[in-house]
Amino acid sequence: MNIVILAFDGITVLDAVGPYEVLQRLPGAEITIVGETAGLKRTDTGSLAINADRAISDVASADILVVPGGFGEEQVRAKPAMLEWVRAIHQTTTWTTSVCTGALILGAAGILKGLKATTHWSAFGTLASFGAIPVSERFVEQGKIITAAGVSAGIDMGLHLARKIAGDKLAHAIQIGIEYDPKPPFDGSPRNAPQDVMRILVDTYARRGLSVT
Amino acid sequence: MNIVILAFDGITVLDAVGPYEVLQRLPGAEITIVGETAGLKRTDTGSLAINADRAISDVASADILVVPGGFGEEQVRAKPAMLEWVRAIHQTTTWTTSVCTGALILGAAGILKGLKATTHWSAFGTLASFGAIPVSERFVEQGKIITAAGVSAGIDMGLHLARKIAGDKLAHAIQIGIEYDPKPPFDGSPRNAPQDVMRILVDTYARRGLSVT
Numbered sequence: 362m363n364i365v366i367l368a369f370d371g372i373t374v375l376d377a378v379g380p381y382e383v384l385q386r387l388p389g390a391e392i393t394i395v396g397e398t399a400g401l402k403r404t405d406t407g408s409l410a411i412n413a414d415r416a417i418s419d420v421a422s423a424d425i426l427v428v429p430g431g432f433g434e435e436q437v438r439a440k441p442a443m444l445e446w447v448r449a450i451h452q453t454t455t456w457t458t459s460v461c462t463g464a465l466i467l468g469a470a471g472i473l474k475g476l477k478a479t480t481h482w483s484a485f486g487t488l489a490s491f492g493a494i495p496v497s498e499r500f501v502e503q504g505k506i507i508t509a510a511g512v513s514a515g516i517d518m519g520l521h522l523a524r525k526i527a528g529d530k531l532a533h534a535i536q537i538g539i540e541y542d543p544k545p546p547f548d549g550s551p552r553n554a555p556q557d558v559m560r561i562l563v564d565t566y567a568r569r570g571l572s573v574t
Numbered sequence: 575m576n577i578v579i580l581a582f583d584g585i586t587v588l589d590a591v592g593p594y595e596v597l598q599r600l601p602g603a604e605i606t607i608v609g610e611t612a613g614l615k616r617t618d619t620g621s622l623a624i625n626a627d628r629a630i631s632d633v634a635s636a637d638i639l640v641v642p643g644g645f646g647e648e649q650v651r652a653k654p655a656m657l658e659w660v661r662a663i664h665q666t667t668t669w670t671t672s673v674c675t676g677a678l679i680l681g682a683a684g685i686l687k688g689l690k691a692t693t694h695w696s697a698f699g700t701l702a703s704f705g706a707i708p709v710s711e712r713f714v715e716q717g718k719i720i721t722a723a724g725v726s727a728g729i730d731m732g733l734h735l736a737r738k739i740a741g742d743k744l745a746h747a748i749q750i751g752i753e754y755d756p757k758p759p760f761d762g763s764p765r766n767a768p769q770d771v772m773r774i775l776v777d778t779y780a781r782r783g784l785s786v787t
Contacts, residue, residue: 366622375588375595375752378622382588382725385619392621401625406598408605409579409591410625412614461753481753499757511753512595513729520759533760533767534774539588540674540694540724542762544712546733547746549755554746561747 362526364392365423365450367463368402368413371433375512376460377411380427383519386535387527395420397443405432417446422453425522429515430462430481432569438469448472456522457506460515464508468493476503481511482551483566483573497552516541575739577605578636578663580676581615581626584646588725589673590624593640596732599748600740608633610656618645630659635666638735642728643675643694645782651682661685669735670719673728677721681706689716694724695764696779696786710765729754 364384366377377394385392396402396413403410428447437443447470451457459467464480467473468491478493478501485495500509500518509518520541524532551559563573577597579590590607598605609615609626616623641660650656660683664670672680677693680686681704691706691714698708713722713731722731733754737745764772776786 373595375591378588378591381622382586385617385621392619394622404598406605408598408627409594409607410627412623412625414621414623482750499755510755511751513752513754513756516726517757517759524759529760530771531774533771534778536758536760536762537695537764537767537771538724538775538778539726540762540764541726541756541758542712542723543726543754543756543758544730545749545754545756546730546737547742547749549749549753551750551753554750558743558746558750561744562751565747565751 362387362389362391362424363422364390364425364427365395365420366392366427367429368394368396368411369433369437370402371405371431371436372402372411372429373431373461373512374404374409374411376429376431376463376515377427379513379515380458380460380519382539383516383523383535384425386538387523387531393420397440417443420450423450424454425456426450426454426458428459428463428466430460430465434462434466437466444470455505458509458518458522460509460518461511464488464493465491467506467508472506473508476506477501478503478506478508479510480508483562483571575600575602575604575637576635577603577638577640578608578633579605579640580642581607581609581624582646582650583615584618584644584649585615585624585642586644586674586725587617587622587624589642589644589676589728590640592726592728593671593673593732595752596729596736596748597638599751600736600744606633610653630656633663636663637667638669639663639667639671641672641676641679643673643678647675647679650679657683668718671722671731671735673722673731674724677701677706678704680719680721685719686721689719690714691716691719691721692723693721696775696784
C-alpha cells in the first residue's frame, strides 16, 4: 500500500505527522514523503524541516494521498504544476485525503466541487470559494475523498482510515500503540471558545495577512 | 526562549512534533532540532526524516529540553556522550521534558532517580530499572522535570507547559489554533483494552525484541 504525503515549505508538520504515525502502522504500508523537488521542507517558522525523499516528477500514483496544510499552502496552490500533479495522483488513488488547509489545495485542484468538506476553522470561506460545501466536522468523507479539520484532526482521520482499511481491532491497537488517550486541558472547539481567546488567534492570523472567513 | 528537541534515528516523530507544534506558538520561542550529529534522522521504518539542524557539540544550554522516544532510544541510551550531554543540558534548563520512551533516556542519564515519572505503557519496567517510580498518568511533573506517556501524550504535555509559561488564555488559544478537539474512535487506554487488541501490540513489540514489562 503506497501512501504519499505531500511536503512543502511552510507546512504545519503535525498535519503530516498525525496521519503518518497512524498509517505507517498498517500492514504493508509504504510511505513516501514527496515535494515539488526532493529535499528539506521547512515549517513556516523555519525551525523544523522534514525531508521530501522524492520529487513529484518521480511519483505517478498512490493508493493513499495525504495533503497537509500550513501557511505555505497558498504557495502550493499558486503553482499549476502542483495542482496538475494532485489531480493526476487523485485519478490513481483509493483514498485522497487532506488535513487542515490542505483541503484548499484539493479545492484549488478542482476536486472538491459540490462536495461537503472541512478544513481549519479559519479557512471555511476560502474552502467555499472552490465550490466545496464547508462542514464543521472532525473529518468529512465523500466517496474516496476525506478532508480533516485543523492540524491535530489528522490523527482522528488517520484512525478512521485505518479502521476502514484494516478493521476495528487493528485500528484500536494502533490507537493504543500511539497511546491516543487525549486529555486536552481546555475545550478545543473554536465554537465554544471565549471571545478573548479567539481574539488572540484572529490577531495572530491577521499579522500573517489572513482574515478569518 | 531556547527550546531544544533531540532527534535520532529510530525516533517516533509524533513524540517530537506534538510538543513542537504547541511550543513553537509561544511568544519568543526559538526551537532547535539537535542530533548527535547534524543531518537527517529517520524514523524506525525509514520512511520519514526530520533534520537535526545542529549537533549536540554545538548546543550547550536550553530553557526547555524535549527528549522524544521511539525504537531508536535504546541506541541513544547506549552512548555515554549522549547521556553526558543530556545531563549537562539538564543543568541549564528551566524545564526538562520527555515524551514516550524518551523517559528512558532521561532515566539512563540518571536524572529520574527516586522521582515519579511516566513513559509509554509498554516500558514501565525499564523505566523502573533506572530508579524512577512509574506512574500511569498522561504526564507527570516533578520539580522541573515533566515526563509524558506514549507518543500523542506530548501534545497534552506541551499544552500543560504552555499554560505554565504563558497562562491559560494563550494556551487555550494554542489548543484552538491546532484544533485539538480530539474525537478518538476507541478508548485509548491500554488498561481498558480487550485482550485480543493488546495481543496484537505485544506480538508487534516482540517481533522487535521488546517484551512488555
